[in-house]
Amino acid sequence: MTTETLIxxxxxxxxxxxxxxxxxxxxNKALSHTIGVGxxxxxxxxxxxxxxxALGVEHLGEHPFESWIPWLPTGDTWLEIGxxxxxxxAAVLFFVAWTIFMIFLYSVGYQNFGxxxxxxxxxxxxxxxxxxxxxxxxxxxxxxxxxxSRFFAFLGLFAFGxxxxxxxxxxxxxxxxxxxxxxxSYLLIGFWYAKESARNAxxxxxxxxxxxxxxxxxxxxYLYSATGTLSFREIFTETILHTLATVPSGVLGLSAAGLIxxxxxxxxxxxxxxxxxxxxxPDAMEGPTPVSAMIHAAxxxxxxxxxxxxxxxxISLDAQTMTIVAFIGAFTAIFSATIAVAQxxxxxxxxxxxxxxxxxxxxxxxxxxxxxxxFHLITHAFFKALLFLGSGxxxxxxEHGVLHxxxxxVDPQDMFNMGGLRRKMPITFWTFLIGGFALSGFPxxxxxFWSKDEILADAFGHGHTAVFITLAVAAFLTAFYTMRQIxxxxxxxxxxxxxxxAQETPWTMTLPLxxxxxxxxxxxxxxxxxxxxxxxxxxxxxxxxxxxxxLAEHPEALEFRWEPLATSxxxxxxxxxxxxxxxxxxxxxxxxxxxxxxxxNKYYFDEIYDRVFVKPAIWLAETFVSGxxxxxxxxxxxxxxxxVTDRLGSFIRNYFDLPVINRFFGDGSADVTYWFGGKxxxxxxxxxxxxxxxxxxxxxxxxxxxxxxxxx
Amino acid sequence: xxxxxWFLFLAAALFSIGxxxxxxxRNAVAILLGIxxxxxxxxxxxxxxxxxxxxxxxxxxxxxxIVFAVAAAEVAVGLALVxxxxxxxxxxxxxxxxxxxW
Numbered sequence: 077m078t079t080e081t082l083i084x085x086x087x088x089x090x091x092x093x094x095x096x097x098x099x100x101x102x103x104n105k106a107l108s109h110t111i112g113v114g115x116x117x118x119x120x121x122x123x124x125x126x127x128x129x130a131l132g133v134e135h136l137g138e139h140p141f142e143s144w145i146p147w148l149p150t151g152d153t154w155l156e157i158g159x160x161x162x163x164x165x166a167a168v169l170f171f172v173a174w175t176i177f178m179i180f181l182y183s184v185g186y187q188n189f190g191x192x193x194x195x196x197x198x199x200x201x202x203x204x205x206x207x208x209x210x211x212x213x214x215x216x217x218x219x220x221x222x223x224x225s226r227f228f229a230f231l232g233l234f235a236f237g238x239x240x241x242x243x244x245x246x247x248x249x250x251x252x253x254x255x256x257x258x259x260x261s262y263l264l265i266g267f268w269y270a271k272e273s274a275r276n277a278x279x280x281x282x283x284x285x286x287x288x289x290x291x292x293x294x295x296x297x298y299l300y301s302a303t304g305t306l307s308f309r310e311i312f313t314e315t316i317l318h319t320l321a322t323v324p325s326g327v328l329g330l331s332a333a334g335l336i337x338x339x340x341x342x343x344x345x346x347x348x349x350x351x352x353x354x355x356x357x358p359d360a361m362e363g364p365t366p367v368s369a370m371i372h373a374a375x376x377x378x379x380x381x382x383x384x385x386x387x388x389x390x391i392s393l394d395a396q397t398m399t400i401v402a403f404i405g406a407f408t409a410i411f412s413a414t415i416a417v418a419q420x421x422x423x424x425x426x427x428x429x430x431x432x433x434x435x436x437x438x439x440x441x442x443x444x445x446x447x448x449x450x451f452h453l454i455t456h457a458f459f460k461a462l463l464f465l466g467s468g469x470x471x472x473x474x475e476h477g478v479l480h481x482x483x484x485x486v487d488p489q490d491m492f493n494m495g496g497l498r499r500k501m502p503i504t505f506w507t508f509l510i511g512g513f514a515l516s517g518f519p520x521x522x523x524x525f526w527s528k529d530e531i532l533a534d535a536f537g538h539g540h541t542a543v544f545i546t547l548a549v550a551a552f553l554t555a556f557y558t559m560r561q562i563x564x565x566x567x568x569x570x571x572x573x574x575x576x577x578a579q580e581t582p583w584t585m586t587l588p589l590x591x592x593x594x595x596x597x598x599x600x601x602x603x604x605x606x607x608x609x610x611x612x613x614x615x616x617x618x619x620x621x622x623x624x625x626x627l628a629e630h631p632e633a634l635e636f637r638w639e640p641l642a643t644s645x646x647x648x649x650x651x652x653x654x655x656x657x658x659x660x661x662x663x664x665x666x667x668x669x670x671x672x673x674x675x676x677n678k679y680y681f682d683e684i685y686d687r688v689f690v691k692p693a694i695w696l697a698e699t700f701v702s703g704x705x706x707x708x709x710x711x712x713x714x715x716x717x718x719x720v721t722d723r724l725g726s727f728i729r730n731y732f733d734l735p736v737i738n739r740f741f742g743d744g745s746a747d748v749t750y751w752f753g754g755k756x757x758x759x760x761x762x763x764x765x766x767x768x769x770x771x772x773x774x775x776x777x778x779x780x781x782x783x784x785x786x787x788x
Numbered sequence: 789x790x791x792x793x794w795f796l797f798l799a800a801a802l803f804s805i806g807x808x809x810x811x812x813x814r815n816a817v818a819i820l821l822g823i824x825x826x827x828x829x830x831x832x833x834x835x836x837x838x839x840x841x842x843x844x845x846x847x848x849x850x851x852x853x854i855v856f857a858v859a860a861a862e863v864a865v866g867l868a869l870v871x872x873x874x875x876x877x878x879x880x881x882x883x884x885x886x887x888x889x890w
Binding site for chain 1: 807810811812819882883885886887
């Protein structure tokens with residue numbers, strides 16, 4: 077099979093699994109997860125083959141794997157859809173395939189496959205546990221998720237969306253994949269739909285990303301009208317890029333390229349939860365944990381960054397747009413890092429951390445550090461998926477403890493209820509530690525260090541001092557809250573009985589953790605800068621060479637500078653040290669001095685949006701549209717029209733319909749016909765000879781008349 | 789040779805007699821007889837026109853033969869109807885058979 081054919085086939089297994097599960101195997105949990113995981117495996121396998129083949133191609137950037145077919149006729153031309161794997165695409169495909177496959181596997185354990193049915197479980201609520209009797213005494217164990225099959229169906233559709241997006245060679249199917257994921261995130265966040273918070277979170281996520289998507293669609297439409305094509309292959313040619321860069325758009329003094337880039341970037345802001353559309357992501361934690369990992373690490377939010385990465389040649393044309401991108405990214409990075417410091421929910425900390433790390437990537441793109449951004453995108457996907465899955469494992473272990481003690485008031489996600497879990501859940505602990513250190517940028521060994529260091533080095537090296545300082549502070553905060561999280565969760569002594577009875581999770585959950593932990597460490601080594609002291613050059617900087625080849629102008633390797641390296645060493649180690657120092661003796665939320673209301677309440681963004689957007693929208697709908705427009709104006713007009721029409725109708729009926737139509741035409745013609753019939757029926761005697769007589773008379777008369785008039 | 793007009797007069801006379809019979813006789817069988825007369829008067833016309841026209845063209849004679857066949861069939865059906873009516877109503881008087889009137 078040629079590589080191109082294989083690429084076409086990669087997205088198919090998950091979507092087939094989706095339909096199979098939804099339509100046929102829904103009732104059978106084991107079969108459904110076999111299909112789901114099997115499909116994820118097939119896609120993974122295909123992706124790996126493509127990746128390996130991509131490695132073997134010289135100058136893949138100039139001759140990427142691509143294939144396309146004409147799809148939709150538009151006047152003289154065709155809209156073409158197709159697949160494209162260039163170096164960046166291959167690198168992204170690699171991590172997407174791995175994380176998606178791991179998440180599928182993890183879901184089997186997370187949704188308690190093999191456990192008994194719950195005592196009181198019903199659809200739309202998380203499982204509550206089942207009572208079992210063993211050797212004479214009863215105890216409560218976790219129960220299987222009631223909508224187990226459905227979960228795998230949704231995951232399958234989600235995976236399909238991501239593969240479509242990653243492999244697209246045009247903005248059209250890119251956007252289709254983008255929206256499929258939007259739909260799936262809605263379905264998955266609201267998976268436990270009987271919980272009101274989950275429903276609200278689902279709607280919030282959908283609506284917020286929709287704001288971005290509308291702008292993105294505008295951008296796509298503008299791009300299409302300006303160039304007549306949506307294919308990356310055709311857009312990223314010198315002539316078209318040059319035209320776009322020189323034609324003014326007429327808005328804010330931007331060039332066409334600038335405006336298109338900005339509109340597309342607003343889509344990214346929504347999808348990647350950048351300021352000011354970041355509010356949906358923390359709430360999305362209402363979904364089951366594999367969903368959080370799927371949405372936050374592997375797929376959806378990465379898709380936002382990937383959009384900017386894909387459109388980089390276009391976006392980078394306009395300096396103004398790039399400044400906005402850099403500003404939004406840097407601001408988001410530090411802004412959400414400060415919020416993460418004051419959160420107590422283990423998943424929420426990670427959610428804000430994700431927003432912050434995405435800010436890093438966006439900022440990197442904004443300053444033109446393309447390779448560094450892609451590098452961080454990939455390492456982040458690995459370690460953040462690891463952290464989310466690890467936190468899910470922790471929550472799972474805690475839920476076990478909660479079921480054991482039966483005290484359901486204890487929140488299994490609150491870090492202040494944990495502590496000392498390192499002894500209870502060793503695999504989870506060590507992998508989480510690796511993930512956390514990677515996130516903090518622990519020097520040399522972790523992947524996060526290399527990618528973050530590269531961003532900082534790029535910012536410093538290209539003179540973006542403001543971005544550099546902002547990101548450095550954000551990186552410090554990152555290390556700080558990560559260590560806070562690790563300390564509160566795993567170190568010290570158990571703070572609750574539930575934490576004492578926590579339990580390690582099954583192998584389906586720990587195996588993905590171990591595999592992801594492996595990548596969270598080793599993936600960084602493929603991108604060690606050549607000029608790094610001591611170890612630089614030992615392993616060639618393969619990543620820079622490979623991914624850099626995507627761009628027309630191959631970016632040059634930066635010269636080594638000691639300032640950014642010292643900064644990144646200091647912020648990582650300092651942050652980790654402070655985090656440990658401050659929180660090792662903190663035993664309750666009340667003792668935590670960083671629980672500032674402003675940070676705890678996320679700068680009141682939810683409240684502000686509620687006041688500014690939600691409340692006015694409700695007022696507009698209820699008071700203005702429903703009350704005034706609908707009830708007052710529209711109904712008022714209708715109340716005038718109604719009686720008038722009624723009068724007119726009865727007038728026509730009484731003075732026209734009844735006398736003229738009915739009496740004259742209706743009854744009149746009937747009367748006439750009736751009268752004639754009455755008279756004529758006398759002729760119908762039934763005597764055959766009489767009829768013949770009539771016939772003869774008429775014949776003679778007609779004959780005579782004809783003779784007289786025609787012949788004479 | 790006898791002129792054509794003689795044949796035509798004969799046929800016309802025969803036709804009128806038949807017509808008179810059809811219109812004036814009360815017996816259904818007699819009405820059928822009248823119809824036969826009218827049909828046969830037509831046959832005379834056909835034969836005469838053939839003889840005085842182009843003899844090599846046989847249409848006139850053929851047509852006459854077809855009329856015989858039709859007349860025979862018609863009489864068969866007609867008499868059957870008359871017998872049927874007679875069995876039902878015990879009469880063959882045309883004026884009494886007036887079930888079809890209003």
